[in-house]
Amino acid sequence: MPQNYDYDIIQIGYGPVSKVAALLFARQGWKVGIFERHHEVYPLPRAVCIDHEVYRMLAAIGLEDLTRKVTEPSPIYRWFNAEWKELLAIDWTGASVSGTEGVKFVHQPSFERALCVAVKQTPNIDLHLRSEAIGLEQDDDGVTVAIRDSGTGETKRYRSRYLLGIDGANSFVRESLGITRTDKGFEADWLVVDFALNDGLTARDLGLVECGQYCNPKRPTTIVPGGHDDEGRVCRRWEFMRLPHETREEMNDRAKVEELLGDWIKPEQGELVRHAVYTFRSLVADEWRRGRVLLAGDAAHLMPPFMGQGMCAGMRDIWNLAWKLDPVLRGTADDTILDTYQLERRPHVSDVIDASIFLGSIICIPDEAAAAQRDEMFLSGNAPPPADFPSLVGGMLDKAADGSLKAPAGELAPHGxxxxxxxxxxxxxxxxxxxxxxxxxxxxxxxxxxxxxxxxxxxxxxxxxxxxxxxxxxxxxxxxxxxxxxxxxxxxxxxxxxxxxxxxxxxxxxxxxxxxxxxxxxxxxxxxxxxxxxxxxxxxxx
CATH class of the missing domain: 3.40.30.120 (Glutaredoxin)
Structure with a gap:
């Protein structure tokens, strides 16, 4: 690497997508610098599942053993109305096109800690915590980023050939470039609660839904596995929709959390690990590449959680980008190929968001009359089925003269x-x-x-x-x-x-x-x- 570059790739942000990206680029032989403004890895659960495609990707880059230790296969994902009549069932338990179960639930802190160990053991990755990006410039040859040490207040400048903004929903990289986002129209506040069960207890022992949505207009609720933590405890997640008459502050009050959990589990049956109110939104960046700067993960898109695809979508971003950026860095390809990144990923993630919004529209109904109409539609068999999982619709694919794809171009290939x-x-x-x-x-x-x-x-x-x-x-x-x-x-x-x-x-x-x-x-x-x-x-x- 020329002496005027500190890194081949600089990554801003250090969430799970950034960790995997760094390991992927390092595996290709590139020197990676990661800059994260916080002083430690976020220790609490957020994402709860990965799908078969992401599992295949992780396995392909040497992370299968790591991933297997912190995941468990998903039960059938069932949706119920207020009377516990099943509205919808999504079976993730069978073999997928990738040869494994469709979905695996994961304990994100355990997953991230294992990834962090791998990052720190990789010689060509430099991790800089307490290092906040405060300035960004680029020219024809590279990107220069100003980094402020939150401990000393000192500012240093680092230069790389390319820079990835993997810095979350409030991305400094995206905002510094003035990149706008398209709002696809979904917004709802939910209280997210993670609970670790006492040793020996399972969801079945407690009479809980193993994996599902309780579509009760009086309190739409999500109940799903939360993986196993580092102590081996079975973790569960509840998500409670904020109703129109409630405030965010009220929802996040400890007494309110315990009241809501009281319908499902007793305090002495485990430990309340954390609770936080999140605003679920549906936003897509209008530009994913500006010169030598590219966005990925939540910096590029936000979606409702009802398909469990938030982290998965970010993993797809960096997987798509890696095989194109590698030959560009090697000088065996022009950077024109990077233009296909947005062409392929933005429509795909937009389709996933639309599917998530559809599922959200089933559960997020606080009006009893509207919920009754929904129930009748599903129970009578007249509801539209969930769309097939999206394929690629543009970019580097086999096309006819009019630009339409020739089947099966764009589909995920089988594996086994x-x-x-x-x-x-x-x-x-x-x-x-x-x-x-x-x-x-x-x-x-x-x-x-x-x-x-x-x-x-x-x-x-x-x-x-x-x-x-x-x-x-x-x-x-x-x-x-x-x-x-x-x-x-x-x-x-x-x-x-x-x-x-x-x-x-x-x-x-x-x-x-x-x-x-x-x-x-x-x-x-x-x-x-x-x-x-x-x-x-x-x-x-x-």
């Missing part, structure tokens, strides 16, 4: 356990990072044209020949878990070209169509500066 050359493990553990071309036995890579191999080689695409486990040779990737081939057959494709962030660039039913998909990948890669004429070719792995 495979066997190859005597080794059995999850696909991501057996295939190197990068683009991946998955083909079945109806397509022979030996018949690919020279032009196709040129693109595959230039981008270092890993070619994975998958077969059913009963028919696979040692050279195949045997579909041990039965995740890959059924997904492909359901979409009538014999090949899928998968991006480094696990999203499908494009699919093909035969070799001819596949060569068109590869040619389109090459065209877009050249346009985005990811594939340059005359660049040295990498060997496409098989």
């Amino acid at each position: 356990v495979v066997r190859h050359r005597g080794r059995t493990g999850r696909l991501d553990a057996l295939v190197p990072d990068g683009f991946m071309l998955v083909i079945d036995d109806t397509i022979d890579p030996k018949t690919f044209s020279a032009a196709t191999w040129d693109v595959l080689g230039a981008l270092g695409v890993n070619v994975v020949n998958v077969a059913a486990k009963t028919a696979a040779s040692d050279e195949h990737y045997a579909d041990v878990q039965g995740q890959l081939l059924p997904w492909m057959r359901a979409r009538n494709v014999a090949a899928m070209l998968v991006r480094p962030d696990f999203y499908v660039f494009g699919g093909a039913g035969d070799k001819s169509r596949l060569e068109e998909v590869v040619a389109e990948l090459g065209r877009q890669a050249r346009e985005l500066g990811l594939l340059r004429e005359g660049a040295p070719k990498k060997a496409a792995a098989q």
Whole structure:
């Protein structure tokens, strides 16, 4: 790294998304400086779950053991009316497209403490606590940030090639750039309460809903797992909606908290860990990139919690960004590819917010007459079902001439356990990072044209020949878990070209169509500066 840079990447903020981002960039070989204005890691729970896609991402970057220790599979997510009649059930317990349960609940403080240990043990990450960003400038070559030490009052300036604002809802980075946000119209105050059960007690023992929403207009309430803390205690979370006649101050009073909990649990059955009133909102930044400065996490978006996607969305941000920023820093791609970050992430997170608002509209009804109409609609089977989880709708994907996507472009690729050359493990553990071309036995890579191999080689695409486990040779990737081939057959494709962030660039039913998909990948890669004429070719792995 040139001497005039202190870091390749500076990150402002040190929440869970920033921690994972730092570990991800450090894994790629970059020197990262993290600046956080607080003097310690926030010790109390906030996020409570991660989904299968984020779990796959964490596993792919070497954090699976860490994550497994602080998570537990989700029960079925059930929604009830005031009479405890089930309105809606979302089953997260079965195998997902990623080969694991759909959702895992997590104790965030334990998760963050484990991440913090990993950060501190990583040589090319510098962590600066009590260090508040107070100024930000950028030029064609880098970003300079002024940092004030809250202990000494001293101000220092640090320079990096790129800067990430991962500094929360009240982001200094976003505000200093004057970036506006679009309000999607949801706003509600909720009291969030975390409670650790005494040893041996479980939600079932106490007659509690394991995971659900109590859609009672007299007090809309969330009751979900809170993971296990560092002492091994089972934690539970309650969230109580503030009603129109109540104030925020009243809701956060200890006596009020104990009154609300009294309908569910007794003080002697555990420990009240914390309580706080949050305003749940739905905001999306209008710009996610300004030159060499990029936003991620809550700095870029806020959403209602009813899908448990707040932290997950932030993890997707940095996962999307990392595979694009890495070649830019290496000088093997133009920074044009960074423009696809907002094109891909903003519509996706907007769709997730819309889905969260839909779910919020079911529970956040304090009027009894309106709640009765809602109940009748759901109990009669006339309610619209929740939308499918969003896919990518723009950016670096296989498109028709009119710009529309060619299915299955934009979908999250399947994943699971495979066997190859005597080794059995999850696909991501057996295939190197990068683009991946998955083909079945109806397509022979030996018949690919020279032009196709040129693109595959230039981008270092890993070619994975998958077969059913009963028919696979040692050279195949045997579909041990039965995740890959059924997904492909359901979409009538014999090949899928998968991006480094696990999203499908494009699919093909035969070799001819596949060569068109590869040619389109090459065209877009050249346009985005990811594939340059005359660049040295990498060997496409098989």
